[in-house]
Amino acid sequence: MVFLRSEEHLARWLGATGLPVGASMPARTLHELARRWWWTRLEPDWRSRAPVESQRILDDLGLTGEFWRLS
Amino acid sequence: MDELDLRIRNHIYSSFVRDGTAAAPAETAEELELAETKVSDAYRRLHDAHALVLEPGSLRIRMLNPFSVVETPHRVRCAGRSWFANCAWDALGIPAALHADGRVASACPDCAEPLELEVVDGSLARGGELLVHFVVPARRWWDDIGFT
Numbered sequence: 001m002v003f004l005r006s007e008e009h010l011a012r013w014l015g016a017t018g019l020p021v022g023a024s025m026p027a028r029t030l031h032e033l034a035r036r037w038w039w040t041r042l043e044p045d046w047r048s049r050a051p052v053e054s055q056r057i058l059d060d061l062g063l064t065g066e067f068w069r070l071s
Numbered sequence: 072m073d074e075l076d077l078r079i080r081n082h083i084y085s086s087f088v089r090d091g092t093a094a095a096p097a098e099t100a101e102e103l104e105l106a107e108t109k110v111s112d113a114y115r116r117l118h119d120a121h122a123l124v125l126e127p128g129s130l131r132i133r134m135l136n137p138f139s140v141v142e143t144p145h146r147v148r149c150a151g152r153s154w155f156a157n158c159a160w161d162a163l164g165i166p167a168a169l170h171a172d173g174r175v176a177s178a179c180p181d182c183a184e185p186l187e188l189e190v191v192d193g194s195l196a197r198g199g200e201l202l203v204h205f206v207v208p209a210r211r212w213w214d215d216i217g218f219t
Contacts, residue, residue: 001158001159001160001203001204001205001206001219002158002159002177002179002180002203002204003159003162003177003179003186003188003198003201003202003203004179004180004181004201004202004203004204005179005181005182005184005186005201005202006202007202009179009181009182009202010181010202010204012181013179013180013181014204016181019206020206022204022205022206022207022208023204023205023208024202024203024204024205025202025203025205026199026200026201026202026203027159027163027188027195027198027199027200027201027202027203028195028199029203030159030160030163030203031163031188031190031194031195031199033160034137034160034161034163034164034167035163035167035193037160037164037167038136038137038161038164038165038167038168039167039168039170041084041136041137041164041167041168042084042085042088042168042169044081046077046080046081047072047077048072048120048121048122058209066208067205067208067209068208068209069208069209069210070209070210071210
């Protein structure tokens with residue numbers, strides 16, 4: 001998962017590397033995803049999250065469809 | 072994950088955040104007054120449970136997500152310290168995990184120009200216009216977490 005300057009840079013990078021086209025989002029969306037995903041990581045009562053909860057975080061941010069299915 | 076593994080996991084994370092170093096099993100065993108073999112087994116189970124990532128064929132920790140133990144292209148200044156993140160997602164995850172403001176320094180893999188993002192009071196104050204790309208679909212993230 002990388003930050004890129006723009007769609008134009010993304011297209012050029014994918015072309016140069018031969019990597020498949022995956023999924024893109026604005027950094028603002030990733031920031032919200034990071035907040036929800038990592039917020040409790042260092043808390044003393046941390047427990048591993050159930051896959052259904054992780055899927056809900058993705059779904060709630062509109063990250064839906066086959067690419068975003070965890071299982 | 073049982074209580075022993077959770078205790079060891081929490082100790083690894085808290086000592087990493089405190090000291091910036093990922094404890095080897097022998098150190099964790101000494102600090103928690105446990106047998107080293109028990110702790111080594113727990114490290115392997117935590118790796119298998121995706122609670123941390125070990126170097127291949129080793130008990131050396133590579134990732135304590137969102138933190139990277141090894142140098143990466145994603146550097147994060149947060150809570151008075153400098154950290155490495157495993158990827159773009161984890162770079163923004165470090166200020167979230169530490170509940171603090173943070174500055175991310177990365178680079179566009181196309182043009183190599185530096186990119187900066189800044190989190191202030193829980194909001195993305197700088198870098199919101201940048202793009203993020205995921206190459207690997209979600210169900211395959213853990214097939215090769217280093218590549219992901």
